[in-house]
Amino acid sequence: MVVLDVSVVNVALPSIQHALAFDARHLAWVANAYTLAFGGLLLLGGRLADLYGHRRVFTAGLALFTAASLAGGLAGTPAWLLAARAAQGVGAAILAPATLTILTSAFPEGPRRTRAIAVWTAVGLAGGTAGNLVGGALTEYLSWRAILLANVPIGVACLAASRRLAPGPARRGGRRLDVLGAALATGGLAALACGLSGAPAAVPAGLALLGLFALAEARVARSPLIPPALVRPRAIWLGNAAMLLAGACLNPMWYFLTLSLQNVLGYGPLATGLAFLPHTLLTLAVGLRLTPWLMRRADDRVLVAAGALIAAAGFVWQARLAPGQDYLTGVLGPAVLISLGAGLLNTPLTVTVTSGVAPEDAGAASGLMNTAKQIGGALGLAALATLSTAPDGGPAPARVPAAGHGPAFTAIAAALAAVALLALALPRRRDALPAGNEPAARPGR
Numbered sequence: 203m204v205v206l207d208v209s210v211v212n213v214a215l216p217s218i219q220h221a222l223a224f225d226a227r228h229l230a231w232v233a234n235a236y237t238l239a240f241g242g243l244l245l246l247g248g249r250l251a252d253l254y255g256h257r258r259v260f261t262a263g264l265a266l267f268t269a270a271s272l273a274g275g276l277a278g279t280p281a282w283l284l285a286a287r288a289a290q291g292v293g294a295a296i297l298a299p300a301t302l303t304i305l306t307s308a309f310p311e312g313p314r315r316t317r318a319i320a321v322w323t324a325v326g327l328a329g330g331t332a333g334n335l336v337g338g339a340l341t342e343y344l345s346w347r348a349i350l351l352a353n354v355p356i357g358v359a360c361l362a363a364s365r366r367l368a369p370g371p372a373r374r375g376g377r378r379l380d381v382l383g384a385a386l387a388t389g390g391l392a393a394l395a396c397g398l399s400g401a402p403a404a405v406p407a408g409l410a411l412l413g414l415f416a417l418a419e420a421r422v423a424r425s426p427l428i429p430p431a432l433v434r435p436r437a438i439w440l441g442n443a444a445m446l447l448a449g450a451c452l453n454p455m456w457y458f459l460t461l462s463l464q465n466v467l468g469y470g471p472l473a474t475g476l477a478f479l480p481h482t483l484l485t486l487a488v489g490l491r492l493t494p495w496l497m498r499r500a501d502d503r504v505l506v507a508a509g510a511l512i513a514a515a516g517f518v519w520q521a522r523l524a525p526g527q528d529y530l531t532g533v534l535g536p537a538v539l540i541s542l543g544a545g546l547l548n549t550p551l552t553v554t555v556t557s558g559v560a561p562e563d564a565g566a567a568s569g570l571m572n573t574a575k576q577i578g579g580a581l582g583l584a585a586l587a588t589l590s591t592a593p594d595g596g597p598a599p600a601r602v603p604a605a606g607h608g609p610a611f612t613a614i615a616a617a618l619a620a621v622a623l624l625a626l627a628l629p630r631r632r633d634a635l636p637a638g639n640e641p642a643a644r645p646g647r
Contacts, residue, residue, distance in 0.1 A: 203267070204301075205292040205326045209333030209456050211287075213471045221346060223281050239291025240298075241576040242392040245427045246384040248569015253379055256304045256338035262362050263296030266359030269607040271315040272580040286350075290635045299568040306556050306564050317494045319556070320549045324489025327544060332482045333456070338475030383427040386415035391577060428566055432559065437629050438567070441555035444506070447552065447594035448577035450582025451500040451621070452544055452613045455517075457583060460605040466525055467532065476647050477529065480537045488545025488567060502550035506625035513543025514618035521611035547621070554628060582617075 209230055211218070218224060251259040270293055274286030305322055309315035340348040394408030397571060421428040431577075433439045463469045463477055496505055516539030534539050552571065559567040 203329070204240075204298045205329035206336060207290060207294070207353070208233075208240070208453075210337040210349045212460060213337040214341040214349055214456070214474065216219050217281070217341055217346040219361075222277065222280050223284060231284055232287060235287040236291040236294070236354075237576070237580065238293045238392055239288045241573065242388040243292055243295035243384075243567045244299060244573040244576060245269055245566075246567050247295040247297070248303070248572070249295060249379065249384075251300045251303045251568070252564065252566060256300055256307060257364060259296060260300040260304060262351055263293050263298075263300055264357055264361055264364065265293075266469075267293030267297055268354055271295075271350045271353035271357065272408055275354070277349045287378055298415060298572050299453035300558065302552075302568040302572070303564045306568070311557055313494075313498060316497050316549070316553055319552050320356075320489055320494045322547065322548045323552050327485045327489060328482050329458070332478070333450070335475035335478050335482070338471040352376070363645060380419075380424075380427045382422065383415060384409050386418060387427060390415055391573075393399050394577075397409045399477045425502045432566055432570070434516070435558065436627075437558065438570075438629055440624060441551060441571055443536060445555060445571055446574040446578035446581075446623050447617055447621050447624065448510070448547065449578030450585070451617045452513075453575070453579025454586050455540070455611075456585035456620060458610050459520075459584070462523055462525045462607050463533070467527065477533050480534055482543050484538060484541035485545050487547060488542055493546055493549045496546070497553075499549055501630055502554055503625045503628040503630065505550045506547045506554075507622040507627070509543045509546030509548075510618045510622040510625065511543070512546065513540050514615040514622075516543060517611045517615040517618065521608040521615070523608070543618070547625075551625075586613055615624060
């Protein structure tokens with residue numbers, strides 16, 4: 203739900219604009235209100251799970267996300283909808299790190315944890331790919347409101363199950379929430395995201411706040427959101443750098459693929475969503491089956507590098523999309539390589555940046571990883587959008603539909619090649635034992 207709601211509104215935006223009489227200048231905030239609150243509060247959300255208990259924070263985030271989805275689905279004015287979307291983002295920022303923290307706490311390091319993280323990663327990737335399909339189908343056959351109201355029964359079912367299934371460690375005493383760090387990190391990330399979304403004057407303020415955040419974490423905070431010791435291991439800081447760069451490639455690609463299918467190939471909303479079905483199915487198959495099997499037989503850094511290069515090849519192919527091209531060579535062929543590569547690199551990279559972390563810092567590690575991915579996506583979209591600008595300053599899809607987004611896809615391929623280089627510098631790590639013979643825990647690096 204959390205990942206799907208990043209993209210599910212894209213196809214429904216014209217319907218939302220018509221139904222609520224949205225000013226065209228503010229329509230983008232239906233998506234931005236969610237992503238800004240989500241990305242800006244992830245570090246805080248991750249630390250909450252460490253301080254107040256994984257299950258308690260998980261259920262709180264899920265309850266807020268579900269209630270905000272209900273409010274958004276019933277919205278009668280633009281302001282009402284934007285407030286609900288922002289509240290959804292706050293709930294998502296609390297919920298997303300807690301989901302991974304629960305897994306890393308419930309499973310000791312080793313192949314069993316790897317399989318659990320593989321499921322978590324594959325479901326998240328599938329949520330990203332399925333957003334346009336779900337949004338297109340619900341909008342066309344029901345209403346734009348259904349894209350938000352559909353979260354409600356799922357959220358209620360998960361709340362009912364969480365008390366029985368999710369572990370609930372006791373609250374850890376003697377530690378306080380780093381309010382100053384939370385304010386600086388959230389303000390800095392939000393200002394930086396606003397600057398990249400069209401307010402350049404906010405960029406210096408965002409960078410200054412992030413600088414103060416780093417200083418406060420190292421010198422002032424008693425219980426920092428990101429403990430300095432957490433980011434000292436090479437696997438953590440280098441792995442999160444690779445995650446940020448991968449997020450800058452794999453998150454924005456859905457924006458450019460959606461516009462390319464509609465503006466270059468002339469697909470409608472539902473046809474566009476259906477065109478993404480192979481991405482969803484292949485990502486699930488690779489993430490759930492192939493990647494865990496390979497992780498027991500190969501070094502994780504090799505899998506990350508190989509996945510990045512395979513996906514890069516897919517984007518080079520995707521950059522050649524042209525009007526009149528058939529689905530097989532214009533969409534499906536690149537989809538196979540992109541989905542295979544993304545499925546290969548995400549799970550071992552996630553395992554790398556969450557392994558060898560003390561239990562009391564598991565939420566911070568999860569929040570840092572999710573923040574790297576989401577902020578990478580925001581930065582990547584802003585940078586790649588400049589490559590899809592027409593000579594007169596207008597966006598390429600609106601002014602020159604036949605041009606597609608070849609330069610953006612080519613830049614994504616180059617960035618993924620850089621991810622492969624970063625991956626090869628990571629420490630060695632592999633789940634070498636065959637299934638069924640794993641120990642209770644694997645020694646840390």
